[in-house]
Amino acid sequence: MTDTHLRSIKFAPSKLALIAPDVTLKRYIEIGLRPSLRKFHEFRPVIVSPAGFSRYEKEGKSSNAILGSSVVKSGSTDVICSISAGVVEDSQELTNDYRLRLDKDIIEADEDENNSSSKDEDHRVNQYSSVYSVVEVSRGRNGPPTSEEIELSQALYETILHSGMITKESLNIKLGLKSRDSEGKPVIIRRYDSDDSDILNEFAPKKNFSYVLYAKIQVYSKTGPLFDLCYAALIKALRNTKLPEMYINEKETDAKVSALRARKTNKNDSNGRNGSDLQEFDLLCDPVSFHDLKIDEGKLSWSSTFGITHGSDSVLLADPEGEAEENIFEGIEVVSSGNDTLFSAVITGNIGEDDHAISKDQIKEAILLSKRRSANMIKEL
Amino acid sequence: MGLDYDISTNEQNFVLEALKQDVRLDGRKLNEMREVNIKILPSEYGHVEVSLGRTRVGCKVSSEIVKPYEDRPFEGIFMINSEISPMCSPFFEVGAGGSGYGVGSNSSQANEEVLISRMIEKAVRRSNALDVESLCIVAGKKCWAIRADLQFLNYDGNFVDASCIAVMSALLHFRKPDIEVAGEDVVVYDTNQREPVPLSILHIPISITFNYFNPNGSEENIKGDLNNELILVDADLLEERLSLGSMTITLNKNQEICQMMKSGGLNIDASLIMNCCSYASKLVDELTEKIHNVLKQDAAVRTNKTEEKELRVFNER
Amino acid sequence: MSFQTEIGLLDQVDGSSTFEFATTKVITSVAGPLEITRMKNEKPTEAFLDISIKPATDVSSTRESFLVTKLAKVLQKTIDMDKYARREIQIMVQLLSPGESEEYTVKELTAIVNSVYLSLLNGGISLRTSFWATCCVIDGNGEILMRPTNKQLRQSVSHHIAVFSIKDGKSDALIFSDSKGSFSENELLKVLDRCCDDIDSFNSKVKKVVLDRVKRDYIWS
Numbered sequence: 014m015t016d017t018h019l020r021s022i023k024f025a026p027s028k029l030a031l032i033a034p035d036v037t038l039k040r041y042i043e044i045g046l047r048p049s050l051r052k053f054h055e056f057r058p059v060i061v062s063p064a065g066f067s068r069y070e071k072e073g074k075s076s077n078a079i080l081g082s083s084v085v086k087s088g089s090t091d092v093i094c095s096i097s098a099g100v101v102e103d104s105q106e107l108t109n110d111y112r113l114r115l116d117k118d119i120i121e122a123d124e125d126e127n128n129s130s131s132k133d134e135d136h137r138v139n140q141y142s143s144v145y146s147v148v149e150v151s152r153g154r155n156g157p158p159t160s161e162e163i164e165l166s167q168a169l170y171e172t173i174l175h176s177g178m179i180t181k182e183s184l185n186i187k188l189g190l191k192s193r194d195s196e197g198k199p200v201i202i203r204r205y206d207s208d209d210s211d212i213l214n215e216f217a218p219k220k221n222f223s224y225v226l227y228a229k230i231q232v233y234s235k236t237g238p239l240f241d242l243c244y245a246a247l248i249k250a251l252r253n254t255k256l257p258e259m260y261i262n263e264k265e266t267d268a269k270v271s272a273l274r275a276r277k278t279n280k281n282d283s284n285g286r287n288g289s290d291l292q293e294f295d296l297l298c299d300p301v302s303f304h305d306l307k308i309d310e311g312k313l314s315w316s317s318t319f320g321i322t323h324g325s326d327s328v329l330l331a332d333p334e335g336e337a338e339e340n341i342f343e344g345i346e347v348v349s350s351g352n353d354t355l356f357s358a359v360i361t362g363n364i365g366e367d368d369h370a371i372s373k374d375q376i377k378e379a380i381l382l383s384k385r386r387s388a389n390m391i392k393e394l
Numbered sequence: 395m396g397l398d399y400d401i402s403t404n405e406q407n408f409v410l411e412a413l414k415q416d417v418r419l420d421g422r423k424l425n426e427m428r429e430v431n432i433k434i435l436p437s438e439y440g441h442v443e444v445s446l447g448r449t450r451v452g453c454k455v456s457s458e459i460v461k462p463y464e465d466r467p468f469e470g471i472f473m474i475n476s477e478i479s480p481m482c483s484p485f486f487e488v489g490a491g492g493s494g495y496g497v498g499s500n501s502s503q504a505n506e507e508v509l510i511s512r513m514i515e516k517a518v519r520r521s522n523a524l525d526v527e528s529l530c531i532v533a534g535k536k537c538w539a540i541r542a543d544l545q546f547l548n549y550d551g552n553f554v555d556a557s558c559i560a561v562m563s564a565l566l567h568f569r570k571p572d573i574e575v576a577g578e579d580v581v582v583y584d585t586n587q588r589e590p591v592p593l594s595i596l597h598i599p600i601s602i603t604f605n606y607f608n609p610n611g612s613e614e615n616i617k618g619d620l621n622n623e624l625i626l627v628d629a630d631l632l633e634e635r636l637s638l639g640s641m642t643i644t645l646n647k648n649q650e651i652c653q654m655m656k657s658g659g660l661n662i663d664a665s666l667i668m669n670c671c672s673y674a675s676k677l678v679d680e681l682t683e684k685i686h687n688v689l690k691q692d693a694a695v696r697t698n699k700t701e702e703k704e705l706r707v708f709n710e711r
Numbered sequence: 712m713s714f715q716t717e718i719g720l721l722d723q724v725d726g727s728s729t730f731e732f733a734t735t736k737v738i739t740s741v742a743g744p745l746e747i748t749r750m751k752n753e754k755p756t757e758a759f760l761d762i763s764i765k766p767a768t769d770v771s772s773t774r775e776s777f778l779v780t781k782l783a784k785v786l787q788k789t790i791d792m793d794k795y796a797r798r799e800i801q802i803m804v805q806l807l808s809p810g811e812s813e814e815y816t817v818k819e820l821t822a823i824v825n826s827v828y829l830s831l832l833n834g835g836i837s838l839r840t841s842f843w844a845t846c847c848v849i850d851g852n853g854e855i856l857m858r859p860t861n862k863q864l865r866q867s868v869s870h871h872i873a874v875f876s877i878k879d880g881k882s883d884a885l886i887f888s889d890s891k892g893s894f895s896e897n898e899l900l901k902v903l904d905r906c907c908d909d910i911d912s913f914n915s916k917v918k919k920v921v922l923d924r925v926k927r928d929y930i931w932s
Contacts, residue, residue, distance in 0.1 A: 137867065137868065138812070138815075139865070163773050163780075164777055164780045171816075312893070355890070357890060358890040360885060361886075362885045362886050362887065363884065364788055364789060371885055373903075
């Protein structure tokens with residue numbers, strides 16, 4: 014009789030975490046440890062700093078197109094964020110300013126009747142703007158963006174837009190006018206400084222222009238939840254973003270403004286899109302003067318991610334990192350300011366079987382922890 | 395890859411034998427179209443769903459103001475998006491033939507999608523059904539871009555004819571917001587401020603697809619001179635798969651041929667093609683009539699509301 | 712309650728449904744389990760979900776890709792993935808009328824989740840649980856408005872979507888929730904409660920439409 018018996022195979026913990034992350038996790042939690050060896054509610058330290066490669070942070074004149082930058086480090090992960098901008102003609106100016114027109118009373122009577130106003134100012138979302146970000150997680154090769162990168166980019170865009178951190182108004186361009194003074198020296202007349210506003214009103218185009226912000230976020234050696242780090246990097250970069258002043262030439266002169274991109278908006282609006290073109294104006298970027306991008310300080314926030322282990326001894330793991338921890342499906346992601354305001358909360362739970370459900374207490378606990386974390390971290394931004 | 399659509403030999407023979415006896419599986423005559431149903435969705439302008447038997451195609455038209463192409467400053471832009479999704483049949487693949495993801499697969503399904511797209515493009519866009527010059531707002535600066543998005547919902551053969559009807563009725567139904575031009579400034583009126591305006595449609599091209607069978611096999615077709623090929627109008631999926639050749643003719647009410655395509659397949663006698671043309675022209679008349687009727691009915695439902703509004707405003711004055 | 716649906720209207724796919732509420736309308740289809748179409752997608756222990764969302768106008772962009780990721784999060788736990796190892800389930804979504812501005816996706820996602828649920832049932836895909844989605848906004852006065860109109864959405868301070876699993880005719884566990892805008896902890900918890908109630912109120916109608924469809928499908932028995 015041949016004795017067949019299966020020999021047990023032993024794996025090193027790091028290998029087991031790859032093959033069976035759930036088993037590894039369970040074993041760690043049973044003895045009260047996390048695979049990353051941090052405390053359950055302990056976050057990784059994060060270092061946030063300006064990167065110093067934007068055109069205004071460098072010595073001397075620079076033709077650099079980067080307007081703001083930041084570096085975020087946490088564990089082995091580095092995140093570099095740079096902000097650039099384009100100029101578009103406001104679509105607002107095309108929309109109907111019918112209140113000055115002959116059929117004003119007809120329209121208003123009609124609106125009263127329908128109890129609806131087509132005034133866009135009522136709409137909260139119309140006052141806010143966001144930044145179009147592109148996240149690149151370095152993989153050592155090129156290729157189309159992965160779904161993870163797309164998800165991050167879009168999540169950043171939506172969170173910033175709806176938080177109302179950047180107002181549309183702060184991106185408006187106050188155009189100056191380049192002219193010559195009495196001695197024949199070129200000067201740039203600006204709207205806010207002075208009595209020259211008459212000239213401006215006469216010569217300046219009736220159109221309004223505004224900046225469109227773009228962010229490029231590069232991630233190297235990814236570990237742990239990326240959204241937190243990207244969000245921190247983006248906000249830090251926006252905080253030190255400086256927008257150049259723009260002016261138009263009185264006469265057709267000099268070079269054209271560099272490549273300007275128009276972004277399509279209002280896709281679902283019934284009016285369709287409004288076109289934008291800049292071609293007819295000689296819009297130039299002031300090489301020296303600039304102003305800070307205004308960000309609503311009250312809306313600065315920090316994002317925290319939690320994983321939730323299941324089973325009877327369900328615990329909240331802050332900042333899950335490593336094979337075993339990142340494999341947890343259930344989680345809570347909270348963007349909060351230090352006080353009571355939250356700007357985003359994404360909860361991913363499991364179906365209610367075998368105690369897998371997320372409890373209300375866990376949500377509360379996660380929010381509490383994230384608030385504490387935010388209060389600590391916001392001063393870093 | 396998508397799924398393959400296999401038909402068993404039994405089924406093949408059955409269908410062919412039935413066709414020889416002038417019977418089609420759904421009880422139609424050989425030269426009979428399936429019932430065309432045009433449904434205009436009530437919530438907005440220019441959203442139409444057309445069903446041709448079980449084939450279902452939706453078309454949604456939208457507009458925006460953009461800058462015209464550099465080389466065509468006096469013309470607006472008209473686009474037709476005809477990306478076929480596997481929703482209508484797992485036989486198609488996501489983004490296979492479309493410009494979407496550039497997967498660039500060379501499967502026959504992808505080719506089929508390209509063929510359908512090209513045919514719709516030729517039938518509607520190249521035949522100048524929509525007057526693009528009327529879409530110009532400020533020459534070289536601003537123009538309307540009209541976009542027709544086709545939604546292929548269910549595939550039971552003959553996508554081309556169904557989508558042609560869908561695109562044309564959606565275009566005819568669509569209203570773009572009224573605008574006013576003052577110098578270079580354009581004022582766009584909201585739909586509840588001013589009645590939106592229809593597009594200028596020059597003619598209504600409608601495609602009719604014929605499928606050919608030879609009861610005596612394809613060999614006879616080349617060698618013999620019997621000319622007794624079977625000609626089917628509006629083939630369903632099964633017949634489309636089995637047919638030995640097809641021809642699509644696009645005509646308008648004025649009996650003008652806008653587009654005609656017969657690529658390969660059975661060799662058909664020229665006189666038969668002439669017969670097909672005159673028969674198609676009859677069908678086109680009927681379909682044009684049908685489209686107009688549906689639009690008229692819809693307009694009746696909609697104008698009631700607007701008339702009321704106008705009357706009310708006058709009273710208040 | 713206020714939604715319209717039509718189940719099993721397409722015959723080339725295994726399951727399909729339309730779902731319409733508050734001017735948002737989608738049509739979804741489910742085909743599967745199929746042979747895997749691309750080898751690299753094959754998963755040895757579970758099904759591969761091939762999800763694609765097409766907007767009403769224009770081609771898919773990052774906005775739709777993000778919706779796909781969110782939908783996948785919901786479906787990964789609700790579909791019995793282990794049952795279809797090395798197979799593919801194809802889920803197609805076509806938006807017919809978005810019913811909201813481009814900046815938002817809550818209403819679309821709500822309609823998509825519900826429609827996909829009905830399509831999965833219609834397609835006979837094994838599920839681990841029933842589920843249902845709803846959405847709401849909090850307006851300037853702190854009021855919670857369930858299933859908002861586009862105007863309410865645009866004026867809102869925050870907007871929320873929640874998907875709950877359903878057990879014994881009652882909403883049970885939170886599967887997915889996404890909240891954006893500015894809101895407080897209490898508001899979030901209140902929103903989740905209200906969504907729970909809202910889903911409960913739908914339950915009888917959902918049951919009825921599904922039952923009606925099944926009756927039609929099994930007409931011979």
